[in-house]
Amino acid sequence: MLISNVRPWGQTPxxxxxxxGKISSVSPHDAALPTAGAIDGGGRLALPSFSDVHVHLDSTRIGLxxxxxxGAPGVWGMMLNDRNNWRDAEVSLPQRVAETLGRMIAHGTTRVRSYAQIDIDCKLEKFEAVxxxxxxxAEHADxxxxxxxxxxxxxxxxxxxxxxxxxxxxATVMGGIDPCQLDRDPVRHLDIVFELAEKYQVDVDIHLHEPGHLAHFSTELIMERTRALGMEGRVTLSHAYELGNVSAAATQRVMEGMRELDISWATVAPAVSGKQFNLAAMTEAGIRVGLGEDGQRDYWSPYGDCDxxxxxxQLAFTHGLRQDELIEHAAAIATWGGASIMDRNLTRLRSTSDRPGLAVGDRAELVLLGAETVTSAVMDRGSDRTVIHDGRVVADQLKLL
Structure with a gap:
């Protein structure tokens, strides 16, 4: 396939x-090249396709x-709201999940890490739907x-x-959630999570909503197990928005441990009070950072639009980013940052100016966007998009092909 006249990260065509399925050559745009069978980029932006590394497809109400x-406040109250209502939706859960994933792909996401709730109420029903x-x-997204x-x-x-x-x-990732605050037995909770992960050779991803010092304590236990089991590069902390809200020294210690053990951070860009991790500082420290949408207009909240x-x-807005380089960095987190969490063989982002994913040898996971600059694409969020997965066009103008 030839893709002509595109601007990688908004640069020269x-x-x-x-x-x-891989980029085999990159050259300055040549208007004289034969275009039969080629994709005419029309001067659009080219970015790596989006990577949603924190989405709950199993509770979606998109399209309904x-x-x-x-929902009542708190994790348990919200969980009960979902439990009491998810079976009564207007269409079946498998149909809702497939529709939501299809919309995500049509908007440019070709890498997805989805949660599948498993408990004594739904058993494996939600897992099976995902x-x-x-x-x-399978031919549209990982x-x-x-x-x-x-x-x-x-x-x-x-x-x-x-x-x-x-x-x-x-399932290829083992999840955990608030070891202290929810189960109130962090040692046993984390022992089970890591034992299952080790037994089945899968990654670990811990939901961490816990406040301040409690979140730091849980994180210390997570790091202990990561180090003891040799699971460096296979653990993610999701949310974890309180880890930056105790003291500068405590935050620095956590960041040093995350860097040493290659523990990544998945954020959903929440509007929370207090200090969150600084995006630039996390990247400069060598910590992988990815982005996700969390719920999709579900029984937890009315937010989410598959885009x-x-x-x-939202990530740029909640972190107060205004400079083009920093807003582009937010886009790099949403694309390559998440990809490097799902595939640890990919290099992590090195700085706020790093713009990877479009070089010879990279997988052809691309989204072409009609926009002047990366910043304008983030601000305008237009519908002119072409989505490429493994070298095949899988969606165009927000419609699956």
Whole structure:
């Protein structure tokens, strides 16, 4: 495939050649080249496609009528709201999950790490719905599924057996959540998470909503297990927005541990009070940072629109970014940053000016955007998009092909 006249990260127009799903050559745009069978980029931006590394496909209500938000505060109250309502939706869960994943791909996301809630209520039903959607779109996107104990590991007997069954059936990430605050037994909670991860050779991703010092304590326990089991490069902290909200010294210690053990951070760009991790500081420290949409207009919140470019805007806004380089860095996190979490063989972002993903030898995972600059693309979030996965056009103008 030839892709002509595109501007990588908004720079000078070039032509890409793609062979066997990888970029095989990059050269200055030549208007005299034959265009038969080529994709005319029309001077659009070229970015690596988006990577959503924190999405709950299993609870989506995308495409359904808005409903009154009935959730109670806190993780447990919100979980019960989902548990009490998800079976009563207007269409089946597999249909909702597939529709949502399809919309994400159409908007430019070709790498997805989705949670699949597993507990004694839904058992493997939500996991199976996400697995079905993954299989349906196997030629459109890479999808990782996390076995996720949204209701905790220890509060309801039988949960762990269902989680282990999902790992046998193809889940590739083992999840955990608030080891101190939810299960109130962090040692046992994390022992189970890491034992299952080691047994099935999968990654770990811990939801961490805990406040200040409690979040730091849980993180110390996570680091201990990562080091002891040799799981460097296979652990992610999701949310973790309180780790930057105790003291500068405490935050620095956590960042040093994350860098040493290659523990990544997945954020959903929440509007929270207090200090979050600084995006530039995390990147300069060598810590992988990725972005996700979290819920998709579900029983937890009315937010989410399947468009990671919208969430990139939110990431820039909630971190107070104004300079072009920093807003472009937010786009780099939303694209390459998440990709490097899902595939640790990919190099991590090195600085706020690093713009990888479009060089010879890189996978042809691309999104072409009609915009003047990367910053304007983030601000305007237009519909002129062409999505390429493994060297094949899989969506155009927000429609799947």
């Amino acid at each position: 070039i032509d890409f050649e793609i062979t066997d 009528p808005f409903r009154e938000h009935t 697995l079905s959607a993954k299989e349906k779109f 999808v990782q599924i996390m076995a996720f104990p949204q209701a905790g590991l220890l509060l309801e007997p039988g949960t762990v057996a269902y989680l282990e069954e999902s790992l046998k059936l193809g 990671l470019l919208s969430r990139t805007w």
